[in-house]
Amino acid sequence: MDRETYDKGLEIRRSVLGAEYVDASINNADDFTRDLQDLVTTYCWGAVWGRPGLDKRTRSFLNLAMISALNRPHELKLHIRGALNNGITRDEIKEVLLQVGIYCGVPASIDSFRVARAVFEEEDAKA
Template sequence: MTDAINIPETETSATGRKIMDELMGSGYVAAKDAKRNSFNDEIQRYSEEVCFGRVWSREGIDRKLRSIINVAMLTALNRPNQLRHHLEGAVNNGATADELKEVLLQTAVYCGLPAAGEAFRIAEEVLSEHDLID
């Protein structure tokens, strides 16, 4: 739990935490903090500071494109749990159901049908939850 460990907040981690809440939805960081402990603290801090505080905060490409890239990479790596989170982020960042469908069709060619088929299943659940498909 968060009150059981000391979480010093740097400017970079504060930026990362803000971006995670914007990307994944309000309450995402609080839910992660509720599961934080002395074992997972360092990987949580790494995610906040490096992934979100340093890379996601860069201006070279917009968040929608970053999300779409992540959807493609996580499909290729067959990481369904992370894919679900980043599909949520892609929707929050303005990716449409049609854009996500095209990205996943592209992954079928280059990553294989089993990986893309699983990604389609997860995307269909996420998009249905957001009332973006019938």
């Protein structure tokens, strides 16, 4: 593992997903999942999110669409919070999810809207 890329990935991952979530994921890793946490932090967050070609906001837009299309609600919930942290508005999230409905199927869009609504309700309860 490249320590510099890992450290960059950890910084980006914490800034998008929140330090509390990321630190819990890493600290709760065991012998079975530790390598996965290292892989995700190094390559997903450090090597890809850390590239200069796209800003975090744009990467969040892409993730929302792809994760919705793949129908991965747990990851979508996490990345909706990340998108909000990266300055994407609720209306922009709605537009992404509508676009998913047209190009990836209405069931994926409906499920994604459910997840987004739950995240918004949780965020509103914190305020």
